Amino acid sequence: MNRAEVLQEVRLMKFEDVYSRRSANKLTQEQAAEILGVSVRTVRRWEDRFEADGAEGLYDRRLGKLANNRVATDKVMEMLELFDTKYWDYTPKHFHEKLVAHHGFTQSYNWVRLTLQRHGRVQAAPRRGAHRRKRPRRPMVGMMLHQDGSSHEWVPGQWWDLIVTMDDATNRVYSAFFVEEEGTMSSFQGLTEVIEAQGLFCSLYADRGSHYWHTPEAGGKVDKDNLTQVGRALQQLGIELIPAYSPQARGRSERMFGTFQNRLPQELRSHGITTIEEAISS
Numbered sequence: 001m002n003r004a005e006v007l008q009e010v011r012l013m014k015f016e017d018v019y020s021r022r023s024a025n026k027l028t029q030e031q032a033a034e035i036l037g038v039s040v041r042t043v044r045r046w047e048d049r050f051e052a053d054g055a056e057g058l059y060d061r062r063l064g065k066l067a068n069n070r071v072a073t074d075k076v077m078e079m080l081e082l083f084d085t086k087y088w089d090y091t092p093k094h095f096h097e098k099l100v101a102h103h104g105f106t107q108s109y110n111w112v113r114l115t116l117q118r119h120g121r122v123q124a125a126p127r128r129g130a131h132r133r134k135r136p137r138r139p140m141v142g143m144m145l146h147q148d149g150s151s152h153e154w155v156p157g158q159w160w161d162l163i164v165t166m167d168d169a170t171n172r173v174y175s176a177f178f179v180e181e182e183g184t185m186s187s188f189q190g191l192t193e194v195i196e197a198q199g200l201f202c203s204l205y206a207d208r209g210s211h212y213w214h215t216p217e218a219g220g221k222v223d224k225d226n227l228t229q230v231g232r233a234l235q236q237l238g239i240e241l242i243p244a245y246s247p248q249a250r251g252r253s254e255r256m257f258g259t260f261q262n263r264l265p266q267e268l269r270s271h272g273i274t275t276i277e278e279a280i281s282s
Contacts, residue, residue: 012058015046022047071107076115079105083121089269091262092116135251137169142201144168144242147190148250149182149209150257154265160276162264165190166256168205173256174198178279184211187230195237203240207250213243 018035021027033040049057082103087095092113099105099112116122138144147165154160161182165175175193179186187206194201206212212230213222222243227235234241244250273279 008059012055015050015058016055019047019050071111075105075107078103079112079115080119080121083116086270087266090266092122094263094266139169141167141169141172142198144203144205145174145194145201146205146250146253147187148207148253148257149179149186150260151182152257152261152265154178154279155268155274158274158276160279161186162257162260163187163190164253164256164260165194166253168252171252171256176260178276180276182209182211184229187211188233191230191233200237201239203242204234205242205244205250207244212241 014036018027018032022029022032027035029040029043033043036043038046046058079099082099083090083095087098090098093109095116096105096109096112099107105112113122117124145165145167147163149161149163151159151161154162160178160180162176162178163182163186164173166173174197175190177186177189177193179189191204208215208222211228214226214228215222231241268274268279271282273282
């Protein structure tokens with residue numbers, strides 16, 4: 001007896017007990033519905049079926065029947081083979097996008113995720129902790145941009161910095177490129193790409209790296225009077241530079257980097273890219 005059949009037998013036993021008490025006028029339909037965890041209408045329907053057909057009338061007529069939307073076994077096996085041979089290091093979401101774009105799959109992301117979990121290819125994500133209140137986004141595009149760098153092993157054995165400039169209001173990435181090491185020139189490159197394509201913006205939110213700020217004491221407040229080259233350039237453009245004082249303050253860019261780190265290494269591998277020169281030119 002499988003789990004569905006066991007649950008059905010338990011439901012039948014519970015209903016028969018409630019029905020006998022209803023027959024003795026010890027329970028109302030509303031009380032019976034509360035005990036069974038269903039609506040009054042369902043109780044009424046179950047009673048009619050029980051009186052007409054006995055216990056057989058309460059059995060789920062769907063048991064033993066294949067669902068109309070059931071995916072064929074060969075389609076499941078094709079998906080698992082693609083994951084095992086080509087996309088083994090992709091996240092379920094990234095894998096689903098590839099299936100739809102390149103392999104003609106029409107199944108939902110949720111189906112792909114659950115199927116991978118059911119066949120032991122991925123583990124279910126742990127439950128998140130208590131929700132932490134996030135800083136409200138700026139209400140308009142261009143009011144605040146984030147710029148940050150992520151050092152990561154983008155290809156096996158090689159660590160590069162990915163420099164990203166994105167909008168606070170929409171999370172839209174305006175500039176993203178690889179460099180050997182984050183610094184003043186990479187900051188200028190990102191700012192130049194954004195301004196040339198999008199125009200001037202109001203403020204830039206950045207960490208307290210030495211190319212953005214002079215910090216007299218490690219971990220202390222930035223010196224807003226002694227500007228770096230980046231600080232002076234932004235001041236001349238009328239763009240406010242805002243320092244971030246904790247990793248949590250850069251939460252949006254950190255989450256964006258998490259997405260890049262879960263996707264870019266796989267894309268680089270799929271395209272046979274093994275050097276930073278190939279990554280930059282691709």
